[in-house]
Amino acid sequence: MKVLVIGGGGREHAIVWKLAQSRHVDKIYCAPGNAGIAETAECIDIGINNFDELVNLVRYEWIDLTIVGPEEPLSRGIVDAFEREGRKIVGPVKAAAQLESSKVFSKEFMRRHRIPTAEYKVFSSYLHAEDYVRMKAAPIVIKADGLAAGKGVIVAATTEEAVQALKRIMKDKEFGDAGNRVIVEECLQGEEASFMVFTDGSTIVPMVSSQDHKRVFDDDKGPNTGGMGAYSPAPVLTPELESVVMEKVLHPVINGLREEGIKYKGILYAGLMIKDGKPSVLEFNCRMGDPETQPVLARLDTDLMDISLAIADERLSDIKIEWKKDAAVCIVLASGGYPGAYEKGKVISGLEKANGLEGVFVFHAGTAFNDGDVVTSGGRVLGVTATGRDIKAAKEQAYKAAGQLHFEGVHYRKDIADRALNR
Ligand code: AMP
Numbered sequence: 001m002k003v004l005v006i007g008g009g010g011r012e013h014a015i016v017w018k019l020a021q022s023r024h025v026d027k028i029y030c031a032p033g034n035a036g037i038a039e040t041a042e043c044i045d046i047g048i049n050n051f052d053e054l055v056n057l058v059r060y061e062w063i064d065l066t067i068v069g070p071e072e073p074l075s076r077g078i079v080d081a082f083e084r085e086g087r088k089i090v091g092p093v094k095a096a097a098q099l100e101s102s103k104v105f106s107k108e109f110m111r112r113h114r115i116p117t118a119e120y121k122v123f124s125s126y127l128h129a130e131d132y133v134r135m136k137a138a139p140i141v142i143k144a145d146g147l148a149a150g151k152g153v154i155v156a157a158t159t160e161e162a163v164q165a166l167k168r169i170m171k172d173k174e175f176g177d178a179g180n181r182v183i184v185e186e187c188l189q190g191e192e193a194s195f196m197v198f199t200d201g202s203t204i205v206p207m208v209s210s211q212d213h214k215r216v217f218d219d220d221k222g223p224n225t226g227g228m229g230a231y232s233p234a235p236v237l238t239p240e241l242e243s244v245v246m247e248k249v250l251h252p253v254i255n256g257l258r259e260e261g262i263k264y265k266g267i268l269y270a271g272l273m274i275k276d277g278k279p280s281v282l283e284f285n286c287r288m289g290d291p292e293t294q295p296v297l298a299r300l301d302t303d304l305m306d307i308s309l310a311i312a313d314e315r316l317s318d319i320k321i322e323w324k325k326d327a328a329v330c331i332v333l334a335s336g337g338y339p340g341a342y343e344k345g346k347v348i349s350g351l352e353k354a355n356g357l358e359g360v361f362v363f364h365a366g367t368a369f370n371d372g373d374v375v376t377s378g379g380r381v382l383g384v385t386a387t388g389r390d391i392k393a394a395k396e397q398a399y400k401a402a403g404q405l406h407f408e409g410v411h412y413r414k415d416i417a418d419r420a421l422n423r
């Protein structure tokens with residue numbers, strides 16, 4: 001079979017790597033891909049939102065199935081476009097992807113279906129929002145309604161900071177129309193965890209748990225990033241808690257959407273805050289997390305093509321999904337300056353050495369070729385992933401591999417997975 005993966009980051013490299021192990025897959029295409037993906041897949045230079053060209057590619061190359069990595073094409077209706085043409089694709093339709101693309105939709109949906117989440121209010125008027133923030137005590141959370149590349153959430157420690165965030169979002173329109181409405185939300189305390197599931201609209205199968213590291217520097221200091229590293233499993237999500245999350249969050253979401261006439265197929269990601277053994281939803285993502293996908297797929301035993309076809313054909317209950325007992329840790333190597341401005345085109349060395357270590361796989365995120373060299377081409381450059389008998393062993397091996405890699409300005413956190421080890 002032939003399969004197309006849409007996207008070109010670390011998450012997509014992990015998906016391609018796993019698909020390459022499938023007994024069904026003869027050829028993988030990736031649009032647009034990156035230098036690492038190019039080793040296993042044919043990279044095609046088509047934009048992730050160019051649905052007409054992507055459908056044409058699938059038609060002319062006789063591609064059997066498409067898997068979508070990032071949220072943007074999902075929120076713009078890529079699944080609707082493919083299904084209109086009778087093409088198999090894994091991901092939610094546009095109406096279902098609103099769970100991620102509109103935080104107002106998501107919060108109102110959770111309220112309707114009694115899914116645990118922080119108290120909130122929605123504002124479309126700046127003055128009303130400011131009055132409300134001044135009335136409430138800090139800390140308080142401000143969220144732009146629409147997609148803002150992970151930057152639309154401000155956890156404000158003071159009222160002034162919250163007011164500044166409202167100004168930037170609603171008046172200066174820093175995120176454009178994504179800031180037409182804002183949510184002002186109660187600030188929750190506790191420990192965060194990521195919980196992803198596969199679903200075909202009725203059957204829901206959990207993946208192993210994971211934990212991202214959003215801040216750029218050690219000890220969770222500095223600004224938020226796309227994610228600086230992840231580990232799996234996340235010990236905060238005990239098996240008992242996982243059942244609670246399935247019962248109180250995932251089943252009510254999939255059933256609630258179905259009652260509202262929306263079938264959710266694909267991957268659903270719940271960002272959770274856990275306090276005193278109780279989960280509360282911070283956000284939903286309508287796709288796999290990046291970098292969580294890297295350690296999670298490193299632990300998947302079952303053929304990913306089998307799972308993907310079962311989702312598309314709505315027969316997920318027919319297959320058994322199995323995971324390795326091993327733990328996995330992924331460390332993100334970033335460009336100097338990220339998440340702010342950074343330079344590109346730095347030559348990367350040590351890839352072969354790092355990949356040669358036992359249990360290690362270096363997933364590429366922002367990489368490209370230049371004159372036979374692999375060079376940096378994005379903020380997050382590599383996701384050095386290792387498996388081991390436990391988190392400690394996986395962490396040691398991942399850092400050993402990271403130490404073999406170099407490019408000018410490289411920086412990475414030195415404390416990935418410590419939270420799991422210091423519990
Ligand atoms: P989101 O994109 O909604 O996940 O928000 C990004 C990050 O902001 C989360 O991973 C949390 O670290 C933080 N966050 C979001 N909502 C809240 C909240 N209500 N209380 C505390 N932190 C939050």
Ligand code: GLY
Pocket residue numbers: 212226227285288289290291292
């Ligand atoms: N790692 C968080 C995300 O993918 O949104």
